[in-house]
Amino acid sequence: MTQLLIELFSEEIPARMQLGAARDLERLFDARLKAQGIAYKSLKAYVSPRRLTLHAEGLPLEQAAITEEVKGPKESAPPQALEGFLRKVGLTREQLVIENGVFIARIEKPAKKTADALPDILKDVILSFPWPKSMRSGTSTFRWVRPLKRIIFLFDGQVLPFEIGGVTASNITEGHRFLGTGEPFEVTDFASYKKGLKDNFVVLDHLERQSIILDKAHEVTAAAGCSLIEDHGLLEEVAGLNEWPVPLLGDMDEKFLSLPPEVIRTSMRTHQKYFAVRDLTNGKMAAKFVVVSNLKASDKGAEIKRGNAKVLSARLSDAVFFWSEDNRAGNFDAWNEKLKGVTFHAKLGTMAQRVERIIALAQKIAPVVRADVSMTADAARLAKADLASQMVGEFPELQGIMGGYYAEAAKLPRDIADAVRDHYKPQGPSDSLPEGAVSVAVALADKIDTLTAFFAIDEKPTGSKDPYALRRAALGVLRILREHNVRLSLNDLLETWYYSLLNYAGPKRAVYVDTDNWRGSAGPRWNHNGSTTYDNYLRDFRQGLLESAVYVLETDRDHDLDITFEHVENQTPVENALLTFRDYKTVSAEFNAFFADRLKVMLKDEGVRFDAIEAGFAVADTDILRTVSRIRALETALASADGDNLQAGFTRINNILNAEAKKGQLPEGQPASLADAPTVEAELIRLFTVTQPAVQKLVAEENYAAALTALASLRPAIDAFLDGVLVNAEDAAIRDNRLKLLGSLRKLFGSVGDLSKLV
């Protein structure tokens, strides 16, 4: 079978880019081979720190000759059209044929050797390769991730002629930088390539390096009575830093075990790429680490272990310093003071302002989750303080975790420490939820602030772009609401958020709104105790926060509330606004739609029937828990006999009403019990009169399953009625009454979900 082997040998490729690069190489080759009609049996890319390799098998030696037909203009078209077409296809008028009055060009494409097509493909792939960052070297204009040194380009045993960026293709490569002979060697095919690499201390396959690392790391830790703490992300990274991985177990100074285990692990992982190790006797962190070297050292790694232990000590000494500095008395207040100078986002102001909004939201949520309001407010006030601590400055991923430790050390109430630590939860679908009531309140407030804030400045997720992880935040809110059974009105929280914007008023800063009826600003002194007039102003102003875009302006005036009830169109100072938040109404509509969308995705992921979701969402209801239980009830009903009855009964009614609606407006209102109605009609009216209040009551009690069963039980009576009478009766009064009956029934059937969405 024919074989294609390409190796792009360069200086060290960043570890984080390697796996992506292998995927891109496969993808780009696959697309270009397909575009040229070149089939293959297999295609696989490999990557190591210094090489990006492609191995394909089963490519044809040549592509068959083909005739391509290109349609041209009509015979009747102006001559310019024909001239243009002839230029395009490179033929003369005589070489064209005419079919059904249209010029057709038949272009013969002779058989083409694959070997002739491959160099252009490789060139195209290299020049369009999507490295996250690329560079030039020396005086060349060629770009690659790091300087490109060699290219192997072998097809069917032959080196194909190729040159790019000053590098000419050959069948020669190099092995490990320090191990082996150090001499370049020739390869003839993939097998000899792999063997040559192995002989020269290179494991080509990323996954194979990963499994070697994992196996050996377990081996060296087990031999010392310890166990490796696995870390997949780290494993992937270190496999990208080695061509010949050799895990070694090093010793750490025991005195560092007094640091929180998260700190030790994070320092090991981020700075040094070490795996942490657990002591099997007590399950705690062991004073050891696993470093994966790239060298089979002649001293069995003694120097490497010594050197790495030394560096780790220096790193952890820094951590010990941060830990003791951070644990000073008054730390939380000092950090919060610093947050006033920390920008959260250029269009949203400071981190301290964000904290104010979170406090407002958390206080609103607290009673709903039965959390102590003042304790919740305290927890929210302290939740972000650790962002200004030295340890979190060094290791941002320890946000929350450090705050939790510092709160414990400062002897703050347990609930507060928990909330400070856990309010970022859940950080993904597999992360656990915050547990205590205070934690739940702050966690919800944190996420709802993030979402509202970015929606308010129109930074919503689009397509695959979600730089502020808003989808994850929304999913987090939904999980907390559902799993903790929290019933919250998102709109109420949005209102609270907008009211909290008053906190942006401060020295030289005023909050400004411009409603349809008036405009006004709240200045630095807005919150003084005032007269009735002031209170009325404040009430109007708060209402205004929900009726207009909200602006934060720079001001020199030392004023409190200033409202002008004459709207002056062209004199608004908003062009120079420091911050601008879109209006509540727009944001709230988008926010609710976004949540509905996220909830749909979530339910679909859980395997809920698509049509049940659509039916459930067709009922306007902003309560997430109710929406979910309606959908669940519909799904359960659809899986039972009730489902058929519901659908059959509803569909018959719906079809008739839709047909009648085309003739004119349907009558509305409750049906009357007419004296001489046929039995089937009297019976259905009677059943409807009984069932309607029963279903309404069940729906109000959120007993949707029972409501659906009650509706399903109407089917025999509906069938009997529709089989026994003609809805479209001659007597208009009778017809109207029957349509009213069916209309009322249809409405009742829609109490749980819009059944017309079911398939």
Next chain:
Amino acid sequence: MFAHNYNCVCILMAKATSTPLSFQDLILTLHHYWSQQGCVILQPYDVEVGAGTLHPATVLRALGKKPWKAAYVQPSRRPVDGRYGENPNRLQHYYQYQVILKPNPENLQQLYLGSLEAIGLDTKVHDIRFVEDDWENPTVGAWGLGWEVWCDGMEVTQFTYFQGVGGIEVDVVSGELTYGLERLAMYLQNVDNVYDLKFNNDGVTYGEVFREQERQFSAFNFEASDVETLKRQFEDMERNVTRILNTENSLGYKLVLPAYDHVLKASHLFNLMDARGAIAVAERQSYIGRIRDLCKACALEWAAQEEAR
């Protein structure tokens, strides 16, 4: 391809295999090695700088098309890192060994590894790794791609292919190597405290040479400098950069080198104010932006003059 043209078998190197190099022999060995590679061996620049890159021999010479090879030691001043001579790893004044090769030779990695061998690091025993680190210095608008080079987990060198300087993309890429001399020496001599380093082979330690300097300058940087003076001097320097660039003189072109000196001075004054905690978080970006703009003006002017010369 594998021409080992870095085989400088000098006396210092031979010595390295038996006893580790003293601090000054480490410098002399590197000087000798890079001299063999055709570098101009320069002396430190005589204005306070925070990094060897800021020496005009690197930041300005990296611009334009003219080839250039230089190596030098540069004292680096980082006032906030002062620890009164008490911290074994941190200094407010330390040394960087800086090499710039323009255009970067094709075998720069091998040349670099040759320098490690020359100072006595055996690559069969020590784990040398090139770990991604894309270097950037926003104050001088410079950026590049490269690595931090690890020796047994310790960063010993910053290895960069310059892609831009002074906010402009370079015509010719330079290779820049920055060795942390104290760290490297601590590793070679296997000492845990920088003050215990052997400075020479005659019993003088690094501590004897520099501990008092660290104490006094730490105290000065954190306690005794006068913020008002620093601020005034900063503004003087800043104003003068523009003034110098705009002052007509007998040469008939702009005095970019003296102007650049003033940028360096402004930059150091900023670092001193920072050490006093005199820079509010909100002002910080604006200060850095001001220095960067001045630096950029100098870089652009220098590039234009190089083009014309």
